[in-house]
Amino acid sequence: MNFALEVDSVDQSFRTGFWMRPVRVLNEVSLRVPLGSIFGFVGSNGAGKTTLIHLLAGLRHPTAGKVQVFGFEASSIEARLRIGYLPERPYFHEHLTGNQLLKYYGALSGLAPKKILDRIPIVLESVGMTHARDRELRHYSKGMLQRIGIAQALIHNPPVLILDEPMSGLDPLGRREVRELLLRLSSEGHTIFFSSHILSDVEEICDQIALIHQGKILGFGPIGKFLSVHSLETEIIFQGIDESQMSGVMEFKTCNKIPGGFKGLVMGQEGVGQALSQLIGKGAKIRSVMPVRVSLEHYFEKVNLQDQKPWVEGSVISNDQANRNEA
Amino acid sequence: MIKPIAMKPKSWVVIRSVAWVTFIEIIRDKVLYNIVLCAILLFGLAILVSQLTFIYPERVILDFGMTGMVLSCGAIAIFTGSGLLAKEFDRRTINIALSHPISRRQFVAGKFAGLVGVLAVNWVLLGALYLTLLGLLSPTWNSSFSMILFVALFLVCVESVMMASLAVLFSAFSTTSLSVIFSLGVVLIGNNISHIRLLARQSSSKQAWIFQSIAMILPNFEHFSLGVQVSYGFPVPWSLMGLGVLYSSVMIALCLILAGLVIQAREV
Numbered sequence: 001m002n003f004a005l006e007v008d009s010v011d012q013s014f015r016t017g018f019w020m021r022p023v024r025v026l027n028e029v030s031l032r033v034p035l036g037s038i039f040g041f042v043g044s045n046g047a048g049k050t051t052l053i054h055l056l057a058g059l060r061h062p063t064a065g066k067v068q069v070f071g072f073e074a075s076s077i078e079a080r081l082r083i084g085y086l087p088e089r090p091y092f093h094e095h096l097t098g099n100q101l102l103k104y105y106g107a108l109s110g111l112a113p114k115k116i117l118d119r120i121p122i123v124l125e126s127v128g129m130t131h132a133r134d135r136e137l138r139h140y141s142k143g144m145l146q147r148i149g150i151a152q153a154l155i156h157n158p159p160v161l162i163l164d165e166p167m168s169g170l171d172p173l174g175r176r177e178v179r180e181l182l183l184r185l186s187s188e189g190h191t192i193f194f195s196s197h198i199l200s201d202v203e204e205i206c207d208q209i210a211l212i213h214q215g216k217i218l219g220f221g222p223i224g225k226f227l228s229v230h231s232l233e234t235e236i237i238f239q240g241i242d243e244s245q246m247s248g249v250m251e252f253k254t255c256n257k258i259p260g261g262f263k264g265l266v267m268g269q270e271g272v273g274q275a276l277s278q279l280i281g282k283g284a285k286i287r288s289v290m291p292v293r294v295s296l297e298h299y300f301e302k303v304n305l306q307d308q309k310p311w312v313e314g315s316v317i318s319n320d321q322a323n324r325n326e327a
Numbered sequence: 328m329i330k331p332i333a334m335k336p337k338s339w340v341v342i343r344s345v346a347w348v349t350f351i352e353i354i355r356d357k358v359l360y361n362i363v364l365c366a367i368l369l370f371g372l373a374i375l376v377s378q379l380t381f382i383y384p385e386r387v388i389l390d391f392g393m394t395g396m397v398l399s400c401g402a403i404a405i406f407t408g409s410g411l412l413a414k415e416f417d418r419r420t421i422n423i424a425l426s427h428p429i430s431r432r433q434f435v436a437g438k439f440a441g442l443v444g445v446l447a448v449n450w451v452l453l454g455a456l457y458l459t460l461l462g463l464l465s466p467t468w469n470s471s472f473s474m475i476l477f478v479a480l481f482l483v484c485v486e487s488v489m490m491a492s493l494a495v496l497f498s499a500f501s502t503t504s505l506s507v508i509f510s511l512g513v514v515l516i517g518n519n520i521s522h523i524r525l526l527a528r529q530s531s532s533k534q535a536w537i538f539q540s541i542a543m544i545l546p547n548f549e550h551f552s553l554g555v556q557v558s559y560g561f562p563v564p565w566s567l568m569g570l571g572v573l574y575s576s577v578m579i580a581l582c583l584i585l586a587g588l589v590i591q592a593r594e595v
Binding site: 014035036054057058059060077080081082083085086087089090091092093095096100104105107108109110111115149152156157158159188189190 | 329333341424425
């Protein structure tokens with residue numbers, strides 16, 4: 001089996017209001033999470049991220065479609081033995097100490113008492129919470145709660161971790177620690193599925209992503225696939241020539257004066273060599289040549305601007321499509 | 328790939344774990360201490376009032392003490408039981424628990440078991456205090472410590488467990504405050520079932536049918552009320568106690584099964 005999590009044509013509706021009218025929160029959602037991957041689930045607030053995560057954690061049943069964990073129906077005991085789950089804002093019984101909390105969830109996970117005692121120091125160590133094991137949870141900071149939340153998800157060493165916004169509300173240092181922890185867990189063989197709207201975090205650690213917007217998956221797959229749909233740009237910084245000499249360099253898309261020189265932007269990779277030879281020919285001194293990395297944020301902004309189109313499984317919305325809508 | 332190291336947990340392990348956390352949660356709640364304090368104050372009032380009477384001062388202590396026990400155990404059952412599941416949903420602590428390989432019915436049973444533990448501790452402590460006071464202050468020691476008193480105390484405990492199961496049932500589908508209102512309402516009516524039956528006998532056929540139905544459907548708490556027998560030393564047949572225990576067992580099981588079904592259907 002190559003996929004840890006599989007979601008097939010899932011619909012989810014909630015009944016709200018006095019007349020209990022159904023509101024569709026997820027619409028024909030399909031995605032697959034490869035084994036061993038760090039899968040980022042990206043979407044704006046209210047897009048349906050938490051709802052899908054609840055389905056994956058077996059907390060809800062979909063209105064239609066199938067949600068599977070290692071081939072088991074997500075709400076089955078077999079599936080829940082294989083996942084560790086952290087909700088978006090982890091609330092725990094605040095009178096428990098970190099140690100008691102882990103004992104409690106260890107018992108609910110089905111670990112033998114001796115195994116629980118063996119696992120507690122390991123998971124506390126891995127989330128950096130050994131020092132606070134005997135402190136009551138009501139004295140924990142938000143970051144500490146997040147980390148003890150990850151520890152409880154890890155207590156039974158599940159092959160899959162499902163984390164809802166694990167970095168939300170954390171300071172930059174805390175976010176970095178969680179990122180490093182996720183990378184380490186991934187290297188140990190865990191499959192990690194996490195939702196986030198902090199795109200830089202997703203971009204930094206994920207190898208796979210899915211994009212959800214208003215309950216529909218806009219695309220999923222390797223992160224590089226999303227970023228490569230944009231044409232590459234290269235930034236050249238140079239000095240030693242004046243503005244009148246620059247007009248001869250045809251390849252520049254834009255060129256701006258910066259302190260001590262100029263910054264030119266060249267579209268595509270073919271134009272870089274020509275622009276450089278022209279600049280050198282005019283006597284310019286090249287200070288730096290740097291490809292401009294298209295950020296996921298840039299991609300996300302464009303996709304969010306477009307109208308909803310029928311999604312294609314595993315597809316990535318093309319740059320042209322996004323640009324058309326932006327225009 | 329990482330192999331799972333956990334196995335499906337045994338039901339009793341899940342119930343014990345949830346019960347333990349619930350027990351700790353309740354005993355850290357200030358509401359509990361307020362209720363216990365009220366009961367102790369009522370005991371103090373019993374001592375005070377017994378000094379003001381010349382005939383049967385032990386009867387005053389008996390009555391006040393029993394009232395204190397009933398109110399304290401009942402209040403803990405209703406006020407803490409009503410928030411038991413509702414709070415789990417409000418604070419979403421239930422989400423993490425249910426993501427583990429446990430069933431919702433096991434969770435409800437664990438929560439209830441935790442509450443029963445608190446009720447038992449409260450009953451033992453207040454009961455011990457009550458009997459001590461009775462022993463120290465009652466001039467007729469032997470007559471006060473009758474078998475009926477112990478039977479009545481036991482039924483107070485059984486009654487409070489039944490109230491707790493009702494509160495847990497209401498807590499499964501409503502908010503904490505609504506559960507308190509529903510539970511108090513049912514307990515009040517349940518303590519007056521004989522009056523409702525009397526009303527049914529005196530009403531027209533249509534109204535009588537309604538009153539009879541209410542008396543049939545709602546739990547009858549009159550089975551557990553032995554206040555008069557304790558005060559006046561009337562004999563209590565063992566069958567009454569047996570019937571009370573059997574009746575409460577059926578009602579508790581019914582409430583918990585219903586609560587389990589409601590929780591099963593409820594969306595988190």
